[in-house]
Amino acid sequence: MIKAKGVSLRYPDGTLALKGIDLEIDTGELVYITGPSGSGKTSLLKLLMGIEYPTSGSLKVMGQSIAKGQEGNIRRLRKRIGPVFQEFRLIQGRTALENVMMGMRFLGIPCRQAKENAKSALTRLGLEHKALSMVENLSWGEAQRVAIARAVARKPRLIMADEPTGNLDHDNALIILDLLTSFRDTNTTVIITTHATHLIERQENATFIRMNGGNISVERRGKAYEEYLV
Amino acid sequence: MKNTLYNAPYFMKEAGRVLWQNRLSSVFSFLSTGLILFILAVIVACWSVGNLLIKTMQDEAEISAYLDRDIGTEQVLELIETIKGMEGVRDVQLVDREAAYGRMKEILGDEAGVLELFEENPFEAFIEVRISLGELEKITERLESLKGINHVRNNREVLERVQSITIGLKRLGYLIVTAVSISTLVIVSHMIRQGIYNNRVQVGALRLLGAPESFIGFPFVLAGLLLTLAGGLLASFVIVFLVNRTYSAMAGSLPFIPLPARNQLVSGLLLFVSSVSILLGVLGSMFGLRSTK
Incomplete structure (x- = not known):
């Protein structure tokens, strides 16, 4: 699913965000990227989404190479993933349903089918009663769930969520994490960045990527570890 | 193509939203585009009458x-x-x-x-x-x-004078056509740039979700097209009214000036105004889109 070899990322201001990381993630894995603020979590996720390009090394996500000059490949990749952005990037002045449908309009899905998918995603996230509410009138947690619904309604094979528990209280954060991890059941790879390690430390059958100063350490637990060994 | 068909109502709605978001600007753009296209139509009508006058005079030498x-x-x-x-x-x-x-x-x-x-x-x-x-x-x-x-x-002198007036009118017309086209392109492209700026969050989100540029840009092109088409419609109403009034007035006081058949002139002008408004709308929107990349 994801293969990174010696990937570094240096920003134009000279900051070295990632230092020659090697990483492999398989289909169906649940991956937590953790670490303190500024450790490179979001930078790694930006690379995986094709928002940033590696300054050295090679990176492939779902078979598509992430590199400068590969914009066509990156756009194709973005169509196949389900991104949940830290700041949600929901479109104001539209309903929750319209926002969820927006992510599918250019995928060649007939309008009726897209609407069905959107409704079913909102229902799964407990927001069926808010489908016709304007997103600016939703609470933080509801808006977060709309952003997740937009990502999963496309039925992606890879979901990437950047700090989905940020600004949420303990209970709501757990609900969001449970929702995201539940998509793993459909053999979808789920990657979540979070600095709230206390919420995930007891998680079994998951891969933990710990970021520190642009370096990573990978720990696979339970089924994830066994499968990795195979 | 399939996507465009599936999303036709969405594109129309989004185009309407772009125009509605900048409604004051849209109204002024609509009025100025209408006025510009009206001036263009008047020039074309004058050319048409001038050409017929020369032809008639040549036939009646x-x-x-x-x-x-x-x-x-x-x-x-x-x-x-x-x-x-x-x-x-x-x-x-x-x-x-x-x-x-x-x-x-x-x-x-x-x-x-x-x-x-x-x-x-x-x-x-x-x-x-x-x-x-x-x-x-x-x-x-x-x-x-x-x-x-x-x-x-x-009647050589008269003929030569009419010919020189028509040539002058044509040159002035070309100048006006150029100025009018540039003004319309600037107005429309500015509208589109403003629309894209106002919707930058949406544009950014769609890009991150993998939407092709054509999908992102289509509502803006449609908005520009709707704007110039509405301007063209306004210009058409005014020019038809003006032609009818002029014909009625000239039939009474200047019956010896040959005029093209009213229906032919009106339909020609309507076709011209709508074609030009479509062309300028699409081109202006494309310029607006291109300049924001």
């Missing part, structure tokens, strides 16, 4: 040969026969003093009262010679050399 005062009827008849035999002459007709008076009275219409100020008929008899335009100079020279002809007058 004629020479008036004025006779000596003491000429006899037999001599006049002989002159007519001689002129008829000249190469390039299409028709020859004697216009006596009474007929000349009658023609002027008809031309002056309501103002014909001024003729009554003369104690006697001030007009002279003449021979009206209708010719092919190419033979104008040659026939004029030959007529001037005939005995019994006092002097000759042709």
